[in-house]
Amino acid sequence: MAERLAVAYPEAVCELDHTNAFELLAATILSAQCTDARVNMVTPVLFARYPDPTTLAGADPTELEEIIRSTGFYQTKAKNLIGMAQGLLERYGGEVPTDLGDLVTLPGVGRKTGNVVRSVVFDLPGLPVDTHVGRLSRRLGLTQHDDPVKVEHELGSFLPPPEWGAFSLRLILHGRRVCDAKKPRCGECVLEDVCPSSLVPRARGAGARRVAPRSDTARPA
Numbered sequence: 012m013a014e015r016l017a018v019a020y021p022e023a024v025c026e027l028d029h030t031n032a033f034e035l036l037a038a039t040i041l042s043a044q045c046t047d048a049r050v051n052m053v054t055p056v057l058f059a060r061y062p063d064p065t066t067l068a069g070a071d072p073t074e075l076e077e078i079i080r081s082t083g084f085y086q087t088k089a090k091n092l093i094g095m096a097q098g099l100l101e102r103y104g105g106e107v108p109t110d111l112g113d114l115v116t117l118p119g120v121g122r123k124t125g126n127v128v129r130s131v132v133f134d135l136p137g138l139p140v141d142t143h144v145g146r147l148s149r150r151l152g153l154t155q156h157d158d159p160v161k162v163e164h165e166l167g168s169f170l171p172p173p174e175w176g177a178f179s180l181r182l183i184l185h186g187r188r189v190c191d192a193k194k195p196r197c198g199e200c201v202l203e204d205v206c207p208s209s210l211v212p213r214a215r216g217a218g219a220r221r222v223a224p225r226s227d228t229a230r231p232a
Contacts, residue, residue: 012151012153012202012205013169013170013174013178013181015201015202016178016181016182016185016201016202017177017181018201019181019185019201020180020181020184020185023176023177023178023180023181023184024180024184025127025131025180026047026048026051026184027039027042027047027050027051027054028051028054028055029054029132031132032106032107032128032132032133033063033064033099033107034054034058035127035128035131035132036095036107036114036117036120036124036128037054037057037058037067037092037095038050038051038054039123039124039127039128040088040091040092040095040119040120040124041053041054041057041079041082041088041092042082043084043088043119044083044084045082045083049081049082050082052081053078053079053081053082056078057075057078057079060074060078061075061096063105064096064097064099064100064105065096065100065105067092067093067095067096068093068096068097068099068100070089070092070093070096072089072090072093075089075092075093076089079092087119088119090118091118091119091120092119094117094118094119095117095118095119095120098116098117098118099117102116107128107132109129109133109135111125111126111129111137114128114129122139122140122159122160122163123139123140123141123159124139125137126138126139126140126163126175126176126179127139129176130175130176130177130179130180131176131180134176136172136173136175136176137175137176137179138163138166138167138175138176138178138179139163139176139179140159140160140162140163140166140179141183143182143183143185143186143187144162144166144179144182144183144186145157145159145162146186146190146192147182147185147186147190148162148165148166148182150190150195150206150207150208151202151205151206151207151208152206152207152208153165153166153169154166166178166179185200185202195208195210197209197210197211198211
């Protein structure tokens with residue numbers, strides 16, 4: 012599966028606009044319960060006003076909330092952004108740490124966000140599990156788990172660590188472009204013939220089958 016996805020998506024790209032680790036960290040915090048497209052509409056203004064941890068740490072919460080309001084949960088996100096920047100200044104000299112254990116000590120930063128930063132910016136092993144990765148992993152029969160941490164560890168056991176980040180990004184791209192949650196385009200899918208949740212009908216006697224639609228949390232056959 013990883014090889015087919017690599018052919019379909021040769022450039023495993025993160026669709027959050029950023030120029031450095033600090034910007035990606037902030038953008039990923041904003042992406043919770045929000046689309047990357049919406050975040051990318053907000054971050055140019057955000058980073059023009061707060062280009063580094065020092066300026067963001069001293070941000071006026073009300074002003075920051077107005078800038079990021081359209082991403083949803085803006086009060087919590089504003090609090091986390093300021094706390095994240097303050098944590099960078101107080102504990103890491105204003106630099107984004109590379110160790111996952113350090114990253115997750117920052118407000119608003121969980122394993123998914125930490126793994127995004129590690130794999131995308133620092134080219135270190137990291138397998139972010141967002142809703143797309145979890146959903147596709149279950150549909151493809153790669154896991155039966157719902158818990159993102161368990162999914163991360165199970166997927167990670169199938170691949171060498173250097174490939175974790177790219178595999179996650181390709182699953183995300185595939186989930187957005189082909190394997191839609193409600194209307195998967197199975198006929199266009201490069202994994203259709205090996206997917207236990209495929210909706211493509213097959214002739215009897217051809218060693219194939221048609222499977223009823225599954226919900227995102229359904230267990231793959």
